[in-house]
Amino acid sequence: MRMMKKIVALGGGTGLSTLLRGLKEYPVKLSAVVAVTDDGGSSGRLRKELGIIPPGDIRNCLVALSKEESLMSKLFQHRFREKGSLSGHSFGNIFLAALSSLSGGFGRGVAEAGNVLFIKGDVIPVTLSDARLKAELVGGRFITGERRISSRAPGEKIKKIFLVGKKVRVYPPAASAVMNADYIVFGPGSLYTSIVTNLLVPGLANALKKSRASKIYVSNIMTQPGETDGYTLSDHVNALRERAGVDFDYILVDRSKLDPEVLARYAVSGAHPVIDDLAAGYSGRAETLGAKFVSASHYARHDSRKLARAIMRVAQGRRRTE
Amino acid sequence: MRMMKKIVALGGGTGLSTLLRGLKEYPVKLSAVVAVTDDGGSSGRLRKELGIIPPGDIRNCLVALSKEESLMSKLFQHRFREKGSLSGHSFGNIFLAALSSLSGGFGRGVAEAGNVLFIKGDVIPVTLSDARLKAELVGGRFITGERRISSRAPGEKIKKIFLVGKKVRVYPPAASAVMNADYIVFGPGSLYTSIVTNLLVPGLANALKKSRASKIYVSNIMTQPGETDGYTLSDHVNALRERAGVDFDYILVDRSKLDPEVLARYAVSGAHPVIDDLAAGYSGRAETLGAKFVSASHYARHDSRKLARAIMRVAQGRRRTE
Secondary structure, three states: OOOOOEEEEEEOHHHHHHHHHHHOOOOOEEEEEEOOOOOOHHHHHHHHHHOOOOOHHHHHHHHHOOOOOOHHHHHHHOEOOOOOOOOOOEHHHHHHHHHHHHHOOHHHHHHHHHHHOOOOOEEEEOEOOOOEEEEEEOOOOEEEOHHHHHOOOOOOOEEEEEEEOOOOOEOHHHHHHHHHOOEEEEOOOOHHHHHHHHHOOOOHHHHHHHOOOEEEEEOOOEOOOOOOOOOOHHHHHHHHHHHHOOOOOEEEEEOOOOOHHHHHHHHHOOOOEOOOOHHHHOOOOOEEEEEOOEOOOOOOOEOHHHHHHHHHHHHOOOOOOO | OOOOOEEEEEEOHHHHHHHHHHHOOOOOEEEEEEOOOOOOHHHHHHHHHHOOOOOHHHHHHHHHOOOOOOHHHHHHHOEOOOOOOOOOOEHHHHHHHHHHHHHOOHHHHHHHHHHHOOOOOEEEEOEOOOOEEEEEEOOOOEEEOHHHHHOOOOOOOEEEEEEEOOOOOEOHHHHHHHHHOOEEEEOOOOHHHHHHHHHOOOOHHHHHHHOOOEEEEEOOOEOOOOOOOOOOHHHHHHHHHHHHOOOOOEEEEEOOOOOHHHHHHHHHOOOOEOOOOHHHHOOOOOEEEEEOOEOOOOOOOEOHHHHHHHHHHHHOOOOOOO
């Protein structure tokens, strides 16, 4: 019997959840290395009040890897809408906070939550340090905090992005998942606030360099206002290469024909299709694999099954047969 | 094979939890019918904010019937100590609130929580109505709310106690547990705020009258300041007979020799041993069974194992053999 392939998915937000939701259906050993610099909403409040790592993205990954129709999984996604002390809190976040307190730390709390939810795979926070994302804008102004960075005025371009916090370092299980992986998947998801934010954690880039895993980048379908306005595909890839210090082996590019109505709706909020300019703007060694990833919906989003199928084709060495 | 005996434990607070913790070790079909008029602390806040039944006593019963060393059970008892929105909340209460919202009501939420905790038996709120305890004092003053009733000034004797609330009626599963029981155990626990409060729920007293179960009263060891100051054992029993409209078959009385140091400590807060004056003050038909129930601790409290053993002797018809 061959060993199951070890796949690490690195990111945050809905992009990472989508990817995990698809990959969990395959016989692979799956680990999610998850960004923890979120500072808005229920996560932000719990972070401030309880001094815990913001649990929102972690919670979404746990749910994505669980049997989602189970009661526990549904509970995890429950949000209190009523006025009062619980208002706006997600139950899963509160669950993670209690579990972390009881089991002696956020890392163990997340692992225990994985057991409670019977998840397929592991969910690993990239760091247990209280880290914040900070950006230097082209004009010279600095802004701190993920939400403020991704909701700044259009036109305020990011010049440099970094992490601030005391003794921020990679959570060792995250580094070892990366080191032992056969495949590491970056994205889809917010370029800076979900992916780069992981790569900035001291120790992670080094683990990536040492890892012999094949590295797969999944291109975003649309640019993200406030984060990647005007970015082409090579802008995305080069931003990551610069941070990770490593090149990709595969770049998965969407070749769907997007519905003009959907595109018009996105355009209103300043989001546009990411243009594939790899031939002109990218000098690396990655092999480009095009496929149709968009889900049949009113959004220009990846379909978890289509995405997972494409990644599994790579992981099973069948990428050329289709 | 004989059918398992059906035992209903009726009450609230720590007394009920103690009883359940002992009885769960025996091969009986156990149901707890639980008071829901608590209005203090985390329960009181959730009641006010979310409009749910106060979950505190329910939570304690669920934990008492669970495998208490399990992670889930420990989580249920976790209380947030940190400042902020969750401060003072018990995680189990929040869990019950989320589950009730998700499963379409408090009754179902409690049943689902029982499944999640793998409890032995059933925990049933006595009513799903928003009911409050109200007392008329001897001086003519009225006070509303369980906490205010049990923390009023000493000397303010209760003349009459009743429930207020819209369309308060017994939760049908509570009535049917009572009707189908072989044994119903009242107490130990706060006479008015844990036991009488159940009997006041319209429909419950009637179910008790119709039930052919043997009724067991477990005497409190100490009087409770603000609630049963100066009450003898017959005062307790008669207060319940008056409310329930039925007499008891057995009265379990503690015959422990209480530690003078413990008694002195209780006396400081106004609590004194409940004097057994049944011979003089009680005219009913109950059989009195004396045993040593006090746990080896610094408190004059029932030991769950000793208490359960005495009740099982009754339930197995062996009460005269020891």
